[in-house]
Amino acid sequence: MKYEGVLRKMETEFTDPINYYLIFESDFINLNQVLEKEMEFRFLHYQCLNCGLDKPIYRQGFCRSCFFEIPQAAEWIMKPELSKAHLDQEDRDLEYEKKVQLQPHIVYLANSSNVKVGVTRRSQVPTRWIDQGAHEAIEIVEVPNRYLAGITEVALKDHVSDKTNWRTMLKNEIKDENLVEWRDNLEKYIPEEVKSYFISNNSETNIHFPVLKYPTKLNSLNLEKSQQFKGKLMGIKGQYLIFEDNTVFNVRSSEGLYVSIEIN
Structure with missing residues (x-):
């Protein structure tokens, strides 16, 4: 399955364990159903959560000019x-x-x-x-x-x-x-x-989180720098995706990145 869209913080449902969703403009992923599957991320371009332009994200998913102007920031x-x-x-x-x-x-x-x-x-x-x-x-x-x-x-x-x-x-x-x-x-x-x-x-x-295996050491994924990443999803906690190779991906701090995600 292939998905494409701008990253926003994961939506959650207060269940036992917590249900997590990545919501895109015309689609969504229930991440609990992706546990133990391979996810491949590719960074395609930026999309400011306010103006929608392809401008580098400054903070909180907003480009620099929006961050210093809009009331949400x-x-x-x-x-x-x-x-x-x-x-x-x-x-x-x-x-x-x-x-x-x-x-x-x-x-x-x-x-x-x-x-x-x-x-x-x-x-x-x-x-x-x-x-x-x-x-x-x-x-x-x-x-x-x-x-x-x-x-x-x-x-x-x-x-x-x-x-x-x-x-x-x-x-x-x-x-x-x-x-x-x-x-x-x-x-x-x-x-x-x-x-x-x-x-x-x-x-x-x-609160209980859907984690099959906690990491022993942490490698933080910066998708802007690496451009792509592939790994097996083993857990979700907070706003982080946890992968089998100890890579962790902070979805919230990656808001405003337009990505493609392939699930195998």
């Missing part, structure tokens, strides 16, 4: 504490910013390589945790806008990591943690204006 995306829509202040596009920022957000703990704190929209639970390769996660607060979630994350970063070690996550060198205990211990560090949104009676969510 503004700084508040990565730094929620910079959100200003609740003050009726525009960054790049107030209508878009209100739509995204002024909706329920979750501050959570996720354990993928270690316990880390993060922020996501309520509508992105548990998708965000799956994308990070977390095998367990728990919500700490649910707030009405992105700004409150952002200042909570900043306050908690002094006491818990906000980073994932992707190598540890992919090798599955992980340990289970008591996330309820972590949540309760962190409550005292939550900013005063957010304390009333603390969630005190929930349990952790467990």
Whole structure:
């Protein structure tokens, strides 16, 4: 089977284990059904996820000019504490910013390589945790806008990591943690204006990934440089494809690459 299209982050379905899909304009691949099969990738050209032009991808699937202009790539995306829509202040596009920022957000703990704190929209639970390769996660607060979630994350970063070690996550060198205990211990560090949104009676969510064999050492695939790659798919975790020869491919960081994929 042969497929062609621009890479976007894999879509997921919260099942046991997680179901993964590569979605193209007029076709899709259920990657769980490709496990133990050969996949051959060829990089054909670029296609910016915003303007659609064949221009080198700068970040997040966008060409350089789009990245610095469109609201989907503004700084508040990565730094929620910079959100200003609740003050009726525009960054790049107030209508878009209100739509995204002024909706329920979750501050959570996720354990993928270690316990880390993060922020996501309520509508992105548990998708965000799956994308990070977390095998367990728990919500700490649910707030009405992105700004409150952002200042909570900043306050908690002094006491818990906000980073994932992707190598540890992919090798599955992980340990289970008591996330309820972590949540309760962190409550005292939550900013005063957010304390009333603390969630005190929930349990952790467990996530299982479709991996037949974890890599022992990691070779990261850069499809732009190598132009093509062929390997047997042995697992999918986070936004990574894991191959039999220990090659790992970060689909999300390859967004905007137009590729052909052949499956045997």
